[in-house]
Amino acid sequence: MSPNNNGISNKPENPNEFLAIPKWINEEYFRPIIEKDVMDFVSIKNFTPIAATHPGDNYTSVMVRVFVDIETKDGSEQKLSYILKTMLESDKGGDLIAGMNLFPKEKQMYQVHIPNFVRLYKEAGVDIELAPKCVHIDESPEGITLVLEDLKRQNFENVDRLKGFDMEHMRRVIRKVAELHAASAVTYEQNGPYDEMYYQSMHTESNRKLFEGMGEMRQEQYIKAMREWQLPDVEEYIANLPSPTEFFDKGINLNKVDEDEFNCLNHGDLWCNNIMFSKDRTLLVDLQVGKWGTPAQDLWYMITTSPSLDIKVKEFDHFIQIYHTRLVECLKLLKYSKPIPTLRELHVMMIKYGDWGTITASGVLEVVLMPSDKDSNINMMLAPGPEGDAFRYKVMTNPYYVKAMLQLYPFLRNKGLV
Template identity: 65%
Template sequence: MSSVSKSNKPVNPNEYLDIPKWINEDYFRPIIEKDVENFASIVNFTPVAATAPGENYSSVMVRVVADILLKDGSQKQVSYILKTMLESKDGAELFNTRNLFSKETKMYEVHIPQFIKLYKEAGVDNIELAPKCVHIEVSPERSTLVLEDLKRQSFQNVDRLKGFDMPHIRRVLHKLAEFHAASARNFELNGPYDQIYSENIFTETFRPLFVGLYNHRQEQYFKAMRTWNLPKDEIERYIANFRTGEENFDASVKVSRVDENDFNVLNHGDSWSNNYMFNYKTNGAIDRSIFVDLQMCKWGSPANDLWYMIVTSASLDIKIKEFDHFIQIYHERLVECLKILKYGKHIPTLKELHIIMLKYGYWGPITADGVLAVTCLPTNKDANMKMMTNPGPEGDAYRYNMYTNQFYARAMEILLPFFECKGILRGD
């Protein structure tokens, strides 16, 4: 998210974002009135993009900054993050029909409060999971969330192109464990989650879309692979063994299925670096950490979140070197939290968790082939879903540049051999 300058004027990190006209003073006046005690009126109202191009793909994110007058005659500045649905012209087909806002609305209204309550009842008051949500609108026209602006509390993201170093990834693994443990205990107490949390993007409805996207990107992908710094015979072997679009989709559906005999949790579902925020003590040490973006939550194996986060967001120097250590860090905090919450079912051992990571290991290649290419892209004005899915020459050129991008190439040069050694490259 962008910062507010010292002059308190909002900085717009994306001048190309077309901010919807309905995001105005009239829309926000009742929201601010409810949120701010002794609110009288809005003096200045400024909406700007909340993120730079390439930092968010599934929704429109707007930072709203308002100078307001209070009933005692004093003034103050408030700011919020508004999140709403993409317009169809912006490549919204994949996102607007996947219950993303229904999931996130229910997470803020029901499940996050449940999880926090479980910890408080267990005597733990310092667990933070998500920002405060001050307004939810679900109407035929749109679905919209208005959240507190964490920048006001000096929260920030890490540089996604550098990734998490060990102190940050330790905190993130602990945060995932806290979230997962509460979700498992909540399931034990209250029964299954809503059916919407059983769904992800790999459904038969979207088979034609995904197969088409996968197949028409292959020529540029293989062309890019031949530029990577790997032995040529290895590259040709990887290419020869690549799945077709249909095979990849079938393998993705298979790894998405839930085995109720396994330990399962509510996954964050989009656990990459931009969806974690941190603030810091004066000595530079991490103070607080928090999740943002709860649109992709899904019931299933914690291996989903773990593979996704490590592949997309661990810094290159530790991504493979510390992989097994990451699982141990997560497991230690998971066990601790499950015991705090008095979880009554079987708690997986560290060995069992490593086995689960292999069983659902195809999440690694799925994430590397798709999401990682997006998260490795430096910020540029063309970084949007429409450009990535464009089937023409312009789209081909964009995808080739995406796959030859040095940040993606360097990551894949270590991930492909790692996946092959783990026996998970094809998901067989």
């Protein structure tokens, strides 16, 4: 870890006082991690764990930023910080998350795939970064824990998710995603199929009952909210809303992979909070939802959730062109031997797999655009009864979400997707 203290306050403020930090996240747990990470480490002088994110910024894990003051062999002190990511407790959504293979995917991404992708580029004569350094992975019967470098120490920041990316940030993200996709396609060509877990999204038959139950709880509130949006022709949109079963079936169908097309390993959860920027560097974080299949998944997810409203629809085709240009560059650099998709073929894929857009707009964007709220957690999102209904309605009538959907619904209808 870098010994400097760039971007780190001397008195860190806890962004989420409501997060119960597990007691095992302590000096004893971190001492062997620091011993491996810092060559001249002698002792821990101060240890301060706080929440790593605000309420509503993360739903699938416990994320803790750990500040550590250490003494080194020459008697000097260093200030370090790490990001620890671990599984939710079973009664706080952990059972649901455990069934989605999120942590096994992320463990393998950091241990195997990201290092391999970086190596491919290096062998081709280019140094390309994709993700932060993972300094420790711990797997036990209780779950998986990852300890990552704290990118804020290197002056990395997120863009405000409520404002979204401007064109320059979108260009940087799109190019980075193309780099990830190209390396993953070449790896498939060299090594064969990825692990079976990368062929499934969160929509699996084992989750059908849960997701359809969630859909039934939200449908009434969603229709009620839509009628408050002042959306022209709102009753036509409501009449065409898929039932919870139909909605889930769309997700199941998106798991299918057409091996005659260009496919890649998608990031799978590509929105503002999972991309970090420094002055000239862009890195992808939260590698839990990787999915082998069409690149349309990441493209729809990113464009639906993350650009600012002034460019989200206006620059849609331009985004695909930026992606295609960088994808072609990287595939040629890495000597991909299969046919490289044309720009026209990518646009066709975006229509063919347009359900990634509708699912993201109605099932993800409402969470992305919800301002920080102490009740923003997976338990509240799934809570039955009046309290849960009130929260879901609050999320769906949030002005940030309403403004986005007033743009997206007509755009999606004009493409024949709703």
